[in-house]
Amino acid sequence: MSLDVAPTLVDQARQGEVDAEEFVRTVERSLPYAWEVCTRVTARLHSGDTEGRLFADDATPPPGEQARGQLLRALASDAIRSALEGHFGVRFAFQNCHRVAAFAPTDVDSAEYRAFVSIRSQILNQQPGFRDC
Numbered sequence: 714m715s716l717d718v719a720p721t722l723v724d725q726a727r728q729g730e731v732d733a734e735e736f737v738r739t740v741e742r743s744l745p746y747a748w749e750v751c752t753r754v755t756a757r758l759h760s761g762d763t764e765g766r767l768f769a770d771d772a773t774p775p776p777g778e779q780a781r782g783q784l785l786r787a788l789a790s791d792a793i794r795s796a797l798e799g800h801f802g803v804r805f806a807f808q809n810c811h812r813v814a815a816f817a818p819t820d821v822d823s824a825e826y827r828a829f830v831s832i833r834s835q836i837l838n839q840q841p842g843f844r845d846c
Contacts, residue, residue: 715786715793716743737800740793746780747787754815755801767825768806770814784811806830808838 716739725731741748750771757769775781787793788807798804803815806829816826828834 715790716740718743733796733799737796740787740796744783744787744793746775747783750784750813751787751797751801751805751815754805754813755803758803758815758817767820767823768814768816768829770812772809772812774811781810784813788813808835812838 718739719735722731722735722739725735750773754769754771757763757771763769775784787797788805794805801815802818804818804821804826806814806816806826808814808829814829816823816829820826
């Protein structure tokens, strides 16, 4: 199961509207490693610690399979990813099962964003150790 959802949130979903911030708190509790990575890259972006780029990224391999799974679940799910992007006020980009970047929403039409999410970039960022990640 991806998330540990409280019964009250399940009831909200059954009735229609779901409190978005409660959903984000559920993601934070359920996927703490993914939350940590997203928090870290967002903080670096907002602090300007981007090494002259329009984005901040983190390519640290997760400490284990559980952490890797959390990151994959958070960024592969449209709903979770969208909620995180709304909460943090960024656009996340994702490569190689663990490289996460945060872009300002105004920069998603930039050459740097397009390069980061391109097929070329994905290919150039492949390494044998990432084969089964």
